[in-house]
Amino acid sequence: MGTPLTGTSVASTYTGLLKNTDNSTVGATLKSISDGSGNDSALQISSVAVNTTNDFSVATNKLTVAAASGNTAIAGTLGVTGATSLSSLATSGAATIGGALNVTGATTLTGNLTVPGNLAVTGTSNLTGNATLTGDLAANGNTTLGNAGTDTLTLNSDNITVPNLTPVVVDFTSDKVLITDASDSSKVKVVAGTYFAPQVKQTLYKDSTAGGSPFVATSAGSGTEITVLTTSITPRSTNSQVLVNVVINFTTDGSGPYGAFRITRNGTEIGSNNVGSSLYGIASCAGLAGAYTNYLSNQFIQILDSPSTTSAVTYKIHLYATGPTLFPQMWVNKTYQDVTNGVNNSGAARVSSSMTLQEYFV
Secondary structure, X not given: OOOOOOOOOXXXXXXXXXXXXXXXXXXXXXXXXXXXXXXXXEEEEOOOOEEEOOOEEEOOOOEEEOOOOXXXXXXXXXXXXXXXXXOOOOOOOOOOOOOOOOOOOOEEEOOOEEEOOOEOOOOOEEEOOOEEEOOOEOOOOOOOOOXXXXXXXXXXXXXXXXXXXXXXXOOOOOOEEEEEEOOOOOEEEEEEHHHHOOOEEEEEEOOXXXXXXXXXXXXXXXXXXXXXXXXXXXXXXXXXXXXXXXXXXXEEOOOHHHEEEEEEEOOXXXXXXXXXXXXXXXXXXXXXXXHHOOOOEEEEEEEEEOOOOOOOEEEEEEEEEOOOOOOOEEEEOOXXXXXXXXXXXXXXXXXXXXXXXXXXXX
């Protein structure tokens, strides 16, 4: 409680009285409040406003406003029931917003953001710290996740839907496909569409073996390679299987029953009968001879192989001699009568032979 003026004269106390700085009445213009000696205070008043020219405080530190910067510190709780416009907001502690928060400008969060409900962002938001959303996130505009190849995006859900994709015809030449890499922490990677395109390789032999140059069977190794049908393929997966189809049309000199066809993959025989020591192959070379020299023999061979590699593999067909002294001679794509009489001297057919490789993913 202050000192009362009771029992004192004006002459002895007027210096302690407060008044307008110009001794006039209160009006619409702000005027400093001064004492009876003419010393102005930091407080200014008018009939419409109150102002202070220096720092302002309530109960020393419960509410302070710095005159030089405008910085305001509130030691207690700030309750705002109406709309609030903030050009800049910095909080050193936790902030709880019970109602809707609308941010129309750029927002920078350098710490963690936890949103237990829905979050609607209509402007640009830059998150330099961690953000945890425990509710639904709806992004109605363009969305960019990550800005560098080293950024990591993890989707823990096993229920991912893209309902509005328009079906298109796959262009295996230009399109790309997303896959998860089982050997690299299930990372999502881009694979060229050509990888999944059906891979087929074929050697089509449309000529015919010259009369003096037949393929002569041998019993060395896998036999004599029928070079005109050799075909290579490079599997795209170690789990790929290759279907080998061979169609060979031929004639022999009469020793056909003493021959067998063998197929090799990079020099290793595949599909051959394994009974006995040498009288085996994947298909017979029976051949027709004698009175049937104007007939063609043919053989269709098919085997599904598992090369277990992503390197190039070469498939070959060989003519193997099973007889101890007989070594069949074979002409491809024409009859023996063509061999002996010359081209176009016979009405017997002349045909083509082929080897086709088809890759299957399993």
